[in-house]
Amino acid sequence: MTITVNGVSAALPDDLRVSLLDFVREHLLLPGTKKGCDQGACGACTILADGERILSCLALAVQYDGRSITTIEGLGTVDALHPLQQAFVEHDGFQCGYCTPGQICSAVAMVEEARRGVPSHVTSDLTSDRFDLDHDELRERMSGNLCRCGAYNGIAAAIHATYGDGNTVSDKPQVMPEAAE
Amino acid sequence: MNIIEDAKQAVQGLVQGAMAKAVALAPDSWMPGGEPDPLIRHQHGHVGKPLSRIDGPRKVTGSATFSAEFPVDGMVYAAVVFATIAKGRLVEIDTRSAEASPGVISVMTHRNAPKLNPPPVFMSSSKAAGGDNLPIMQDDRIHWNGQPIAVVLAESQEFADHAASLICATYEADVTLTNFAVAIAKGTEPSLFMGQPLHNEIGDAEKALKEAPVAVDATYRTPRHNHNAIELHAVTVAWTGDTLRIHDASQLVAHTAWSVAQMFGMDEKQVVVTSPFVGGGFGGKCLWQHQVLAAAAAKIVGRPVRLVLSREGVYRVVGGRTLTEQRVALGADKHGKFKALIHTGVIAKTPSNILPEPFIMPARSAYASETMLLDVQAVELDMLANTFMRAPGEAVGTFALESAIDELADALGIDPIELRLRNEPEKEPTSGLPFSSRHVVEAWKMGAERFGWDQRSVKPGLVRDGEWLVGLGCATATYPYYRMPGGAARITLTRLGQATVDIAAHEMGMGTATVQTQVVAERLGLSLEAITFNYGDSTLPGVVLAGGSQQTASIGASVIAAHRALVKELIKIAGNDSPLAGLKPDEVASRDAGLCKADDPSRFETYASILERAHRDEIRVEASPPDPLETMHWSMHSHGAMFCEVRVNAVTGEPRVSRFLGSFDCGRILNSKTAASQFRGGIIMGLGLALMEETQFDERYGRIMNPSLSEYHVPVHMDVPDIDVIWTDIPDPHTPMGAHGVGEIGITGTAAAVANAIYNATGKRMRDLPITLDKLL
Amino acid sequence: MIPFSYSRATDANGAIEQVAGNHTKYLGGGTNLVDLMRENIERPTALVDVTGLSNEITETPDGGLIIGAAVRNTALASHPIVRARYPVLCRAILAGASAQIRNMATVGGNILQRTRCSYFYDAAGSNCNKRTLGEGCDAIGGFARYHAILGASPSCIATHPSDMCVALAALDAVVLVDGIHGERRLALNDLHRLPGDRPDVDTVLEPDELITAVELPQFSLASRSTYRKVRDRSSYAFALVSVAAILNVKDGLIADARIGLGGVAHKPWRARKAEAILRGGPATIAQFEAAAGAELADAQPLQDNVFKVELARRTIVAVLEDLRDTQ
Numbered sequence A: 001m002t003i004t005v006n007g008v009s010a011a012l013p014d015d016l017r018v019s020l021l022d023f024v025r026e027h028l029l030l031p032g033t034k035k036g037c038d039q040g041a042c043g044a045c046t047i048l049a050d051g052e053r054i055l056s057c058l059a060l061a062v063q064y065d066g067r068s069i070t071t072i073e074g075l076g077t078v079d080a081l082h083p084l085q086q087a088f089v090e091h092d093g094f095q096c097g098y099c100t101p102g103q104i105c106s107a108v109a110m111v112e113e114a115r116r117g118v119p120s121h122v123t124s125d126l127t128s129d130r131f132d133l134d135h136d137e138l139r140e141r142m143s144g145n146l147c148r149c150g151a152y153n154g155i156a157a158a159i160h161a162t163y164g165d166g167n168t169v170s171d172k173p174q175v176m177p178e179a180a181e
Numbered sequence B: 001m002n003i004i005e006d007a008k009q010a011v012q013g014l015v016q017g018a019m020a021k022a023v024a025l026a027p028d029s030w031m032p033g034g035e036p037d038p039l040i041r042h043q044h045g046h047v048g049k050p051l052s053r054i055d056g057p058r059k060v061t062g063s064a065t066f067s068a069e070f071p072v073d074g075m076v077y078a079a080v081v082f083a084t085i086a087k088g089r090l091v092e093i094d095t096r097s098a099e100a101s102p103g104v105i106s107v108m109t110h111r112n113a114p115k116l117n118p119p120p121v122f123m124s125s126s127k128a129a130g131g132d133n134l135p136i137m138q139d140d141r142i143h144w145n146g147q148p149i150a151v152v153l154a155e156s157q158e159f160a161d162h163a164a165s166l167i168c169a170t171y172e173a174d175v176t177l178t179n180f181a182v183a184i185a186k187g188t189e190p191s192l193f194m195g196q197p198l199h200n201e202i203g204d205a206e207k208a209l210k211e212a213p214v215a216v217d218a219t220y221r222t223p224r225h226n227h228n229a230i231e232l233h234a235v236t237v238a239w240t241g242d243t244l245r246i247h248d249a250s251q252l253v254a255h256t257a258w259s260v261a262q263m264f265g266m267d268e269k270q271v272v273v274t275s276p277f278v279g280g281g282f283g284g285k286c287l288w289q290h291q292v293l294a295a296a297a298a299k300i301v302g303r304p305v306r307l308v309l310s311r312e313g314v315y316r317v318v319g320g321r322t323l324t325e326q327r328v329a330l331g332a333d334k335h336g337k338f339k340a341l342i343h344t345g346v347i348a349k350t351p352s353n354i355l356p357e358p359f360i361m362p363a364r365s366a367y368a369s370e371t372m373l374l375d376v377q378a379v380e381l382d383m384l385a386n387t388f389m390r391a392p393g394e395a396v397g398t399f400a401l402e403s404a405i406d407e408l409a410d411a412l413g414i415d416p417i418e419l420r421l422r423n424e425p426e427k428e429p430t431s432g433l434p435f436s437s438r439h440v441v442e443a444w445k446m447g448a449e450r451f452g453w454d455q456r457s458v459k460p461g462l463v464r465d466g467e468w469l470v471g472l473g474c475a476t477a478t479y480p481y482y483r484m485p486g487g488a489a490r491i492t493l494t495r496l497g498q499a500t501v502d503i504a505a506h507e508m509g510m511g512t513a514t515v516q517t518q519v520v521a522e523r524l525g526l527s528l529e530a531i532t533f534n535y536g537d538s539t540l541p542g543v544v545l546a547g548g549s550q551q552t553a554s555i556g557a558s559v560i561a562a563h564r565a566l567v568k569e570l571i572k573i574a575g576n577d578s579p580l581a582g583l584k585p586d587e588v589a590s591r592d593a594g595l596c597k598a599d600d601p602s603r604f605e606t607y608a609s610i611l612e613r614a615h616r617d618e619i620r621v622e623a624s625p626p627d628p629l630e631t632m633h634w635s636m637h638s639h640g641a642m643f644c645e646v647r648v649n650a651v652t653g654e655p656r657v658s659r660f661l662g663s664f665d666c667g668r669i670l671n672s673k674t675a676a677s678q679f680r681g682g683i684i685m686g687l688g689l690a691l692m693e694e695t696q697f698d699e700r701y702g703r704i705m706n707p708s709l710s711e712y713h714v715p716v717h718m719d720v721p722d723i724d725v726i727w728t729d730i731p732d733p734h735t736p737m738g739a740h741g742v743g744e745i746g747i748t749g750t751a752a753a754v755a756n757a758i759y760n761a762t763g764k765r766m767r768d769l770p771i772t773l774d775k776l777l
Numbered sequence C: 001m002i003p004f005s006y007s008r009a010t011d012a013n014g015a016i017e018q019v020a021g022n023h024t025k026y027l028g029g030g031t032n033l034v035d036l037m038r039e040n041i042e043r044p045t046a047l048v049d050v051t052g053l054s055n056e057i058t059e060t061p062d063g064g065l066i067i068g069a070a071v072r073n074t075a076l077a078s079h080p081i082v083r084a085r086y087p088v089l090c091r092a093i094l095a096g097a098s099a100q101i102r103n104m105a106t107v108g109g110n111i112l113q114r115t116r117c118s119y120f121y122d123a124a125g126s127n128c129n130k131r132t133l134g135e136g137c138d139a140i141g142g143f144a145r146y147h148a149i150l151g152a153s154p155s156c157i158a159t160h161p162s163d164m165c166v167a168l169a170a171l172d173a174v175v176l177v178d179g180i181h182g183e184r185r186l187a188l189n190d191l192h193r194l195p196g197d198r199p200d201v202d203t204v205l206e207p208d209e210l211i212t213a214v215e216l217p218q219f220s221l222a223s224r225s226t227y228r229k230v231r232d233r234s235s236y237a238f239a240l241v242s243v244a245a246i247l248n249v250k251d252g253l254i255a256d257a258r259i260g261l262g263g264v265a266h267k268p269w270r271a272r273k274a275e276a277i278l279r280g281g282p283a284t285i286a287q288f289e290a291a292a293g294a295e296l297a298d299a300q301p302l303q304d305n306v307f308k309v310e311l312a313r314r315t316i317v318a319v320l321e322d323l324r325d326t327q
Ligand SMILES: Cc1cc2nc3c(=O)[nH]c(=O)nc-3n(C[C@H](O)[C@H](O)[C@H](O)COP(=O)(O)OP(=O)(O)OC[C@H]3O[C@@H](n4cnc5c(N)ncnc54)[C@H](O)[C@@H]3O)c2cc1C
Pocket: A039, A040, A041, B710, C025, C026, C027, C028, C029, C030, C031, C032, C033, C034, C035, C050, C069, C095, C096, C097, C098, C101, C104, C105, C106, C107, C108, C109, C110, C111, C112, C113, C114, C161, C162, C163, C164, C209, C210, C211, C212, C236, C237, C238, C239
C-alpha cells in the first residue's frame, strides 16, 4: 500500500486510524499542511489529491492508497516560490501564516475547478461553463478556508493578481514533483 | 486567595494613584518621550515603507515551524480528558482500561501528577502569566466544566486519543452558580483593573441625565467570545537534566518561563520558552494548563511530550472574552452638548482570575461631558476563567457607547459625526491629562469624504436594492496606547556592519519581525539586509507582552535605549583619532553604516572603521528603557472613524456588510502594508463580533456547547467586503518612532458601525450581539 | 477512535458480503463518518469503503437520471443535465459545506449524514437519546437554534443537516438499496424517520443495507426549480431554514408545485400540505402565503427557534414568487 506525496511514494501507516493530515505531518514530517480543527471546519488542512482540493483531516490515509497527493511543500520552495505564493507575499495575503498553506492549495485547485466549469453557489447562470472569478465567485469558492487573522482582502488580491478572472492564464500552475525530498 | 489578590491590587492601585499625580504634574521633558524620537524626522528611509514580510516566503511554503512541528526524538503524544461538571469533586477516576490500551505509556491524574505550585495569575506580578491561579491537577476538586482531569501519554496520537476515551470519571457535584442573571440578582461587586477601580464620577450624572432636554438610556448585551486562532494551542516540551524546554505558541515567552519556573520550584533560567511563529493569538496564546500538564507529564514519562489541544480542548482549557450587560445613558442639550454620560454594567468573571472586561475604557477619554458616571460591576461564576481578547473592554464597550451616541444623534436630529465632533474633549475628561496626540477629527473628515457619508439617507428604512434594505452607519474607534515596564534589548554590531537585535518579543502575524527590522535599520543607519532581528525566545533580553497593542512601543523604546548605549560605547572606543572625538552621545546620530554629528553630518565615521581601529570584531550592548511614566503624564490613545454599509434582506433578515472603511489616527504608520492588514484583520473580527460570534455557554451545566469552528461562526471569505483603510499618519511626538500599536483598534467601533448602519437600513435598534437574522425578521 | 479494519468494495455484492455484523459501516467520502468516529460517537470495528461503487450518472430511457451512490457532490452539481434540468439539486448541493468537502462527499454519504445537534456531538458531557436511547435530550431547554420546528418529539428535536436531500425530497427521488435480504426501492421521503420514541434510528435502512444509487424521475421542462438557503453566515454554515421548490404555472394557475424544507425537521421535510393548497390554485402571493401558513400551522417551535416559523413562511413565499416570475 503506497501513496505518492509530492512525487515521492510513501508506505501507508500500519494504524488505519491515521488521517491523511497526520500522515503527512507526523509520519512524512511535512508539517506545511496545518491542523486548525480536525473537524472539517477550517480548511487549514487543504491538500490536493490528484489535483483536487480536499480536507486531509477528514480523510483516512488508507482511503488514498494509490493516489497522488500534493501538499504545500510540493508547490514551491522558499527559493523557488510558486507564482501564487509570490503573490501572497506581495499582497500580504496572510498575517500569522497558519491558514496560508491551506489557502494557497485551495486557491490553486479552485482556479482549476472554475476553468473546468464547476459552478458555485453564487453562479447565476448554471448552464454557462465559463465563470469570471469576480468578487463574489472568488470569495464564495474560497469560503471553505477560514482566516482568523482576517487576511481575506489580501488573499483575494493575490489570487486575482496571479490568475486574473481565472480564464486568461492558460498554463496550468506548475506543481513541482520532487520538491520534498 | 481572591481577597488577598484583590487587596494586593488595591494597594498597588493606591501607590499608582499617588504617583500618578506627581507624574502628571512633572515637566514634559522629564518624561520618556519628552523629546521626540529623532526617527520621526526620517521621512524617506525604511520606516513607513510597504515592505513585504521578511518571513513571508517561509509562511507561504509551509516551512515556518510552529510549536507542534518541532521534531524531537523519542517523543510521546498526549491527549487530555476534561471534566463534565461545573463544580465539585472527582470521586473516582478509572484509568485502568486506558493504561492497558495499546501504545499507552502512562496516564497522569491528580493521583500521580508531580507536586506543583499554583500558577501566578496574570497581572498579580510583573512576570505572572497564568490564566487563573487554580492548582493544576493537584487534587480532586473540579472548578469548571471542562477542567482537565487526566492526560494520557502514548506512542502516537491515535493511541492516546483512543485511550483517553476509555477513562471513566465519577463526580460529586456541588451547588453551582453558572447563571448570569441569577448571579446578578445575588449581588455584584465593584471591580479593579490593573490595580485601579473601574469607576469614575464627575458631578451628579444621574441628576444631569434627568434634567437634560434630550436623553437616551438603554441596555446593551454582548455574549462570550473565543479567540479561535486557527493554530491549535500546542506545545512540544522536553526536560534535559534540570532544564525544561518548551516549544510554545506564545505571546509572552518570558512571562511563561518565569511562571512555569515558579510552579515547578525552579530557577527561571532553567525554563526556556521559544515561540518563533505563532498561528494567531488575539490574547489567547498565553499560559494555560496545557503547557504545564505537558511539562509535568514529560517529567513522569521521562521523555519529551507533545500536547496539541483539540479544537474542543482549546474551548475547554483556554479562556475567552466574558459576557457583558451594559447600560449607556446620555443626556444632552438641544445643541447636542453632553450633559451626562453614564456607562455602567456588569460582567462575569471567576473567583480565580482578575480580569473584569473593562468596557468603560473608551468612555474615559472619548468625549467631553459635564457629568459622568462610569462603573463596572462583577459577578463570579463557576466557569473557565475569562481572559483578554482583542481589545478587551474597548471591543464591546464601544459597541454600547457608540450605539448610544447614534441613538442620541437620532433623537436630537443631528448628524452622528457632527454630534461626536461637538463633544470633542480638550483634555481627557476623567483624568484631566492632556492628549499626547489626538487627531480624530481629521480621521472623521477624511473618512466621511472618502466613504461618501453625505449619501446617507437621514431617515432610516428608505434605501432599497431589490430584496435588500441598505443603510450606512459610523462609530468611533479608540484604543489606549500602552507601554508596559520590562522591555530590554541587546544590539550586537559587527565589524562587517551587521547588526543583530535580540529581544524576547513575538511574531503572531502583526509583522513584528518585518517592521522592527525596518525600524532598526533606520535607527542604526544600516540596510535591511544588515539587520537580524531575533525574538520569540525567553532567553533573550526583555519581558515583553505581545498584547495591549504595546509590543511595538515596548520594542521601540528598548531599541532606543540599546541604541543609545551602543552610541555611547562606540564613541568611547572611537577615541581621539575619530572625527567624532569629543562629541557627547546626545550630539551623535547614525547614518550610512556609521555615526555622525547630528547637526553636521560631515563629521562621520563608519562603524567598521571605529571597530577596526579599536581592534574589535564586534560590540555588544544591552539596555532597558525607563519606566513608562509617559502614559501617566499624557492621555495616550489611538483613534479611528469607522464607516459601514450594510444590506439587510427584507425577506429573511440576513444582515451582510457590503462596504467598510476605517479611517485611523494611530500615530506614524511604520509599514503601510502590514499595518493595513492589521487594521483590516481587526475590522473583520469586529464584523464577526457584530454579526455572528458567540460562545454558547449552557447556563444549566456551565458547559460550552459549540466548541467547534463549524458551530462557532467566524467570518468566512464571503462575509468580508472590500475594506478600505486610510490613516492620518501624524506621529505622536511622545512615542518611539511616533508610532502607536495598530493590532486592536480595528475591532473597536466596528460592531457599533454595523449596528448603526442596520438601524439606518431598517429602523431597528440592535442592542444585543450578535445581530443574527432572527432579530431582524 | 477505536481500531477498525478497512476494506474496499468495487460493487454492491462485494460490499454487502464484507458486512460483518452491526459494527460494520460503509465508508463514503468520510467527511461525516470519520469526524463522528473521532468524536467516539460512531464506533465501527470494520469499514467497507464504497467509493469504488458506481460513480456514473446515466440518463434513463424515460428521461430521468440514475446517480451512482459514489458520485461525489461536486461531480453531481457539475453535471450538464443536472445543471440544465435540475437546478434545484445543483443549487442545493452548492449551498452545502465547502468546495473541499463537496469534492470528497458522496451521494450515499450525504444522504446518511447525521445531525449536527451540538449535544449529540458532546459525547463526553451531554445527554442525548440519539446517541444513547433513554439518556434524555439536553437540547430541549438548551441551545436549539438549529433544531426542529416540525415533526419533533419529546425525545429528540434534532434536524437533518443535508441540503442535497431537501432537493431530492422535492424531486421525489428514489433511493436504490441493496442488502443481505436483497434490493429494494425507497422513496427518499420514506427513507429518513421522524424521531418519535426511537431517535437513535435515523432511517429505515438496516445496518447491512447499502445505498447503490439515487433515481431522479423525469422532470417536466416547463417546471422551474430552485433552492434557497438561509444561514447565519454567507457561506460554510448549515441551514437555519432552506426551501427547495419546483413550480409549474400555466395560465396563471399552478399546474404543479413541490416543496422541500430543510433545517426544520428530523428529516428533509416534504411540505405536502402546502403543495395541496397550491396545486390548481392561482399563482398569487396570497395563495403562496396560505400554503406556507398551512404547512407551518403544525409547527411547535422552542424559545430558541420560534423565529424559524416566520422565516420559513417568508422564505417559502419568496421562493415561489421568484419561480413564478421566471416562468
Ligand atoms: C464543517 C462541515 C460543514 C458542512 N456543511 C454542510 C452543509 O452546509 N450542508 C450539507 O448538506 N452538508 C454539510 N456538511 C456535511 C457533508 O455534506 C457530509 O459530511 C457529506 O455529505 C457526507 O458524505 P460522505 O460521502 O463524506 O459520507 P461519509 O462520512 O463517508 O458517510 C456518512 C454516513 O453514510 C454512510 N454511507 C456512506 N455511503 C453509503 C452508502 N453508499 N450506503 C449506505 N451507507 C453509506 C456511512 O456509513 C456513514 O454513516 C458539512 C460537513 C462539515 C464537516
